[in-house]
Structures are given as C-alpha cells and as structure tokens.
Amino acid sequence: MNNTTRSGTLAALACMTVLTGTLATTAVRSDSGDSLTLLTTFEHPALGEVSGLTAAGFDGQFWVHNDSGDEARLFAIDASGRVLMPGYLASRYEDTPWPGLKLLGAFNVDWEDMTRGADGFLYVADLGNNGNARRDLGVYVLPEPNPLAVDRSRVLSFLPVRYPDQQRFPADQWHFDSEAIFHADDKLYVLTKHRKPGEIVGWQPGSKLYRLDTRFNNRENVLTYIDTMPSLTLPTAADMSADSQHLAVLTYRGVWLFARPEQGDNWLTGASRFIELPRERLKTCEALAWSGPDSLLIGNEERDLLELKLASLP
Numbered sequence: 001m002n003n004t005t006r007s008g009t010l011a012a013l014a015c016m017t018v019l020t021g022t023l024a025t026t027a028v029r030s031d032s033g034d035s036l037t038l039l040t041t042f043e044h045p046a047l048g049e050v051s052g053l054t055a056a057g058f059d060g061q062f063w064v065h066n067d068s069g070d071e072a073r074l075f076a077i078d079a080s081g082r083v084l085m086p087g088y089l090a091s092r093y094e095d096t097p098w099p100g101l102k103l104l105g106a107f108n109v110d111w112e113d114m115t116r117g118a119d120g121f122l123y124v125a126d127l128g129n130n131g132n133a134r135r136d137l138g139v140y141v142l143p144e145p146n147p148l149a150v151d152r153s154r155v156l157s158f159l160p161v162r163y164p165d166q167q168r169f170p171a172d173q174w175h176f177d178s179e180a181i182f183h184a185d186d187k188l189y190v191l192t193k194h195r196k197p198g199e200i201v202g203w204q205p206g207s208k209l210y211r212l213d214t215r216f217n218n219r220e221n222v223l224t225y226i227d228t229m230p231s232l233t234l235p236t237a238a239d240m241s242a243d244s245q246h247l248a249v250l251t252y253r254g255v256w257l258f259a260r261p262e263q264g265d266n267w268l269t270g271a272s273r274f275i276e277l278p279r280e281r282l283k284t285c286e287a288l289a290w291s292g293p294d295s296l297l298i299g300n301e302e303r304d305l306l307e308l309k310l311a312s313l314p
Contacts, residue, residue, distance in 0.1 A: 030254075033311035034275050040081035042303040045097050047075060047083070050299040051179070052114035052124065053287035054239065057144050062289055064299065068110040068128055073100035076147030079291050081305040086148050102152040106140050112179035112286070113237050115188070120144055121156070123188055127178040130200050133170040137161050139181070139188065139212070157217040161190075163210065164222050173197060175208060179286060180238035180249060185265065188212040190223060191235045191249065207232040209268055229268040232256060237288035239296075246313055248296055250288040253279065255296065259314040271314040281306065 027037040042050070051067040056076065061084065064075050075098075076084040085098045103124070110128025117123060124140040138160040145153040166176045174195040182189050190210040196202030210223035237250040247258040247267050254276040261270040287299030296308040 027309075028278060028281055030275050030277060030311075032273075032275065034277075035309040035311075036277055036281055036298075037307045037309070038281070039079075039297075039305045039307050042081060042083075042305065044075070044083045046070075046073075046100060047303060049301045050303070051112050051237075051286040051301065053237065053289040053297060053299050054114050054116045054122070055242075055289050055291070056147065057116060057120060058146065058148075061147060062291075062297065063114060063116070063122065063147075064287065065111050065114060065124065066108070067112070067286070067301065068108060070108050070111075071100070072103040072106035072108045074103065074114075074122075074124075074147075075100045077305075079297070084147055086151060089151060101145060101147060101150065103140065103142065104152055104154040106155045106158070109134075109136065113181045115181050115183045115239065116144060117183040117186070117188070119186065123181065123183065125178065125181045125190075127161070127181070127190065129177040130195075131170055132166075132174040132176045132195070135162075135169055141215075157215075159212070159215055159217060160220045161212065162220040162222050163192075164225055171197075174199075175204075175206075180235040182238040182240045182247060184240050184244060184247070184267075187265070189226075189238075189265075189267070191232075191238055193234055193236070203234055205233040206230045207235050207268075209266070211265065227266050227268050232268065236286040239289050241290050241293070243293070248288060248290065250285055250298060252282065252285060253277070254282075255288070255298075255308060257310070257314050273312075273314045275308070275310075277308075 027035045049067040052065040112128040114124045122144050138158050140155045141157045142155045163176050174197050177193045178190045180191040192208045194204040208228050209226040213224050214221045234251050235249050245260045249256040258267050259271040284301040289297050291297045294310045298306040
C-alpha cells in the first residue's frame with residue numbers, strides 16, 4: 001500500500017558492507033505457541049516503506065523493495081536485517097547511504113510484492129491498484145543478480161496482466177488490487193485484496209486466487225481465476241516454503257498457513273490454520289518470506305523486521 005493510504009490502514013484496523021538497526025529479543029507468543037520477535041528496526045534511510053520480501057538464491061540472504069514512489073531498486077539483507085552491498089563499492093559509500101541495486105528498464109508505479117522462482121528469476125509485482133482503475137498492471141522479470149557483485153541489473157521483461165473478471169476501470173466491485181504473489185510449480189500466482197466500491201480504506205473480507213499461464217510481453221496476459229476464500233481478508237504478502245509444501249499469507253491481523261492441496265493448485269481449500277498476531281507489533285505489515293522450515297520474516301512499512309517462529313504446520 002502506498003503512502004496515501006498508510007494512515008487509513010492503521011486507523012481502520014541491515015567482501016560486504018552492512019547497516020543494521022536496533023535489536024530486540026522480546027517475543028510475543030500466540031495462543032497456539034507461535035513466537036513473534038522484533039529482530040531489528042531498519043536505520044538505512046532508503047528502507048522507509050518496505051512492501052516486498054523474498055529469499056534470495058544465496059544462502060542467508062533476502063531481497064526487499066519499497067512501495068510506490070520509490071526508485072526502481074532492490075536491497076539485499078541478511079536474516080538479521082543487515083543491508084548488504086558489493087564490497088568494491090564500500091569506499092564510495094562511506095559517507096553516503098547505499099542507494100540499492102538499480103533495476104534498468106523498470107519503473108515503480110506501485111510495487112507491492114516480489115518472489116523468487118525455482119527457475120532462478122525474480123518477479124517484482126507492480127500490481128498495486130488501490131482505486132481499481134489501473135490498466136497498466138504487470139510483473140517485472142529479471143535473472144537474479146548477485147547482490148555482492150553488481151550494483152544494477154536490467155529487467156528481462158515486463159508481463160502485462162489483466163483480471164478476467166474486471167470489465168470496467170474502476171471496477172464495479174473493488175476486488176482487483178493485489179499485494180501478494182507467490183511462485184509454485186513453475187507458475188506465478190496472485191491473491192487479491194478487496195475494498196468497498198469507491199472506498200480506498202473501506203475493507204471487505206475475501207480474496208481471489210489467480211494463476212499466470214502465459215508470458216506475453218507485447219500484449220496482456222489474462223490471469224486464470226482459481227478460487228475465492230471468503231475468510232481470507234486483506235492479504236498483503238505471500239510466500240511458498242522451500243519444499244513447496246506450505247503457503248504462508250500475511251494479513252494485517254496475522255498469518256495464514258496452507259498445506260499443499262492433495263490435487264491441483266487450489267491452495268486456499270486445503271488444510272490451513274490462522275495465527276492471530278498483535279496489531280501493535282505487526283503495524284502496516286506488507287512483506288513476508290520463509291527464513292527456514294518453521295520460521296518466517298515479516299517486514300512492515302514502519303521499518304521493523306520481525307521473525308515468526310511456528311509452533312506447527314497444517
């Protein structure tokens with residue numbers, strides 16, 4: 001979600017160079033025994049509104065990006081939240097902040113999530129659509145760069161996308177904003193966030209799951225509708241576990257965990273459980289990534305990086 005709606009959201013509901021923030025170890029436990037801990041608060045001035053997070057293809061590293069209004073760039077961090085950069089640039093940025101890895105050929109209209117596929121590509125979702133009127137939605141695709149070796153990377157392609165059930169712009173039903181994507185079985189999936197028609201912060205329960213089946217870069221890719229989950233409200237990020245057996249979905253009230261369905265790819269109808277977490281800790285939480293088989297990293301737009309240790313999986 002971009003800056004214009006952050007206050008409404010809250011009202012309605014760290015050879016590498018390193019920068020880290022304050023460390024806190026106090027944990028909050030859910031009723032089911034899950035433990036939420038504040039790892040750090042980012043002090044790097046550029047990480048002011050983190051909305052995307054995914055595990056990198058390099059051990060112990062993660063990629064993050066900011067929300068709308070920022071440059072088209074990524075930052076690499078480690079699991080404690082330390083910001084990483086190429087060592088050969090250390091002397092250049094002794095007195096000025098590391099500006100991140102620039103993405104050439106990209107523009108941040110409203111970046112809301114990112115994911116890394118088993119194919120070794122990064123997918124950055126420019127799918128933020130608060131007013132449900134955008135007709136330039138899409139996903140940037142780039143070969144994953146080495147964050148300790150380069151300071152820029154060119155995107156391979158931009159995949160324009162369209163929802164099959166949106167006929168008007170803005171839509172009659174404001175169900176065509178997405179802040180959550182994930183990659184599974186060589187496919188990209190999209191989860192929607194619903195609003196009352198005409199109300200930017202007028203939330204509605206429910207989310208729809210779509211799949212990207214084509215990869216045209218010269219015309220729209222019409223998403224394939226999969227299913228709806230009425231009780232999944234306001235998903236803001238999603239991530240698939242390393243073993244592809246569990247899907248985690250972040251909301252403003254906690255985390256949903258879904259087991260791989262017995263058949264097909266209807267991830268929202270298999271075994272699941274919801275972990276309710278304190279909103280005063282989550283704040284405007286919009287970034288999520290698996291950091292281990294039983295742990296998740298959560299980022300919010302207030303610069304916090306938290307770790308959720310899971311007591312069990314569905």
